[in-house]
Amino acid sequence: MEAFYAPLGGDRYAATRHTVGPWSADSQHLGPPSALLVRELERLPGSGPAGSGLPGSGQPGPGLLARVAFDVLGPVPVAELVVSASVVRPGRSVELLAAVLSHEGRPVLRASAWRIAPGDTASVASGQPEPLPPPSACAEFSVPGDWACGYLEAVEWRSVSGGLATPGGAAVWGRPRVPVVAGEEPSAAQRLFTVADSASGVSTRLDIRRWYAINTELTVHLHREPVGEWFALDAETVVGPTGVGVAGSTVHDLAGAVGRTAQALFVRER
Numbered sequence: 001m002e003a004f005y006a007p008l009g010g011d012r013y014a015a016t017r018h019t020v021g022p023w024s025a026d027s028q029h030l031g032p033p034s035a036l037l038v039r040e041l042e043r044l045p046g047s048g049p050a051g052s053g054l055p056g057s058g059q060p061g062p063g064l065l066a067r068v069a070f071d072v073l074g075p076v077p078v079a080e081l082v083v084s085a086s087v088v089r090p091g092r093s094v095e096l097l098a099a100v101l102s103h104e105g106r107p108v109l110r111a112s113a114w115r116i117a118p119g120d121t122a123s124v125a126s127g128q129p130e131p132l133p134p135p136s137a138c139a140e141f142s143v144p145g146d147w148a149c150g151y152l153e154a155v156e157w158r159s160v161s162g163g164l165a166t167p168g169g170a171a172v173w174g175r176p177r178v179p180v181v182a183g184e185e186p187s188a189a190q191r192l193f194t195v196a197d198s199a200s201g202v203s204t205r206l207d208i209r210r211w212y213a214i215n216t217e218l219t220v221h222l223h224r225e226p227v228g229e230w231f232a233l234d235a236e237t238v239v240g241p242t243g244v245g246v247a248g249s250t251v252h253d254l255a256g257a258v259g260r261t262a263q264a265l266f267v268r269e270r
Contacts, residue, residue, distance in 0.1 A: 003182035004032040004154070004194075008080065015078045018178055020150035022201070023214065027075040029151035030109075030197040030218060034070055035180045035190045037099040037111045040085035041065060042187060044097055046115070063095070064225055065189060068113040070218045076101065076108045093117045131256045132160050135173040135230050141165070146209055147201075154178050155195060160232065163202055170202040171234040188226040192251065192258070195231050196220050200247035200263050203235035210270055213237075213245060215263035220251070222259035230254055233261070243267050 005013040013036065021029030046062050082102045089096035094116055101109040138158040143149075144165045155174045157163070162170030174195035180186045186194075197218050206213050235249035245265035251258050 003179045006182050011083050014080050017150040018154035020078055022147050022149045031194045033076045033101050033109050035194040038193045039190055040083050040099045041097050041113050044085055044087055063115045063117040065113050066116045067221050071110045072216050074108045077103050129257050132232050132252050167205050169236040172202045173230050173232045175230045192226045192231045196261050199233045199235040199249035199261050203237040205237055205239055212268045214266045216266055217264050219262045226253050226258045228254050
């Protein structure tokens with residue numbers, strides 16, 4: 001199946017080979033399951049004025065997923081999964097949403113998100129970093145053999161600077177080659193979240209043959225709606241002296257910077 005997930009009906013999905021991460025052939029990279037939960041969050045009805053996504057209307061809620069925080073409760077298996085989502089705190093301007101991904105009745109990934117209704121702040125928009133060179137100006141790079149896995153091969157990668165084979169900070173573009181769910185065109189946000197978790201990987205400072213550097217969570221803040229298919233991570237990782245690291249990135253699309261990511265890392269020698 002040429003997608004990250006095959007729908008099984010209702011709230012059930014089967015993970016395909018494209019979700020496999022670099023740490024184990026039995027567990028997923030966090031990118032695809034993050035995107036699957038974002039898909040559920042996007043589909044939640046809103047609580048705004050009539051015609052803009054009232055509960056029960058079947059219309060998706062309006063506004064931007066301004067922050068989505070994922071907590072990893074265990075390895076996400078390459079298997080059948082169940083998704084659920086809900087509005088925790090409804091509101092006309094700001095809403096708190098939640099989503100859970102489960103395997104055999106056990107939650108493995110949990111997300112919480114703040115959705116903010118749109119407003120007009122174009123006249124005061126500010127604080128944007130310089131845009132990155134577009135992917136058309138960057139060289140495509142292949143995945144090193146030690147990193148090869150279904151997920152990394154399901155994304156087209158282009159390097160602005162650094163990358164998987166070069167320890168240290170990196171700026172890379174990524175474009176998923178397959179949709180999140182078979183038979184569906186993914187939203188720009190789903191594409192962004194498919195690659196957002198890779199910030200710690202592209203900017204790693206450690207040899208994965210000797211070290212684990214596994215994120216226990218992922219937090220993404222967005223300041224505008226993402227657009228398009230390509231997303232870049234201008235990423236940096238810091239490894240502390242007591243087994244903990246932090247990876248962060250500025251996320252870009254072809255229109256410029258769109259948000260930021262952060263990840264707490266569990267670091268241990270293999």
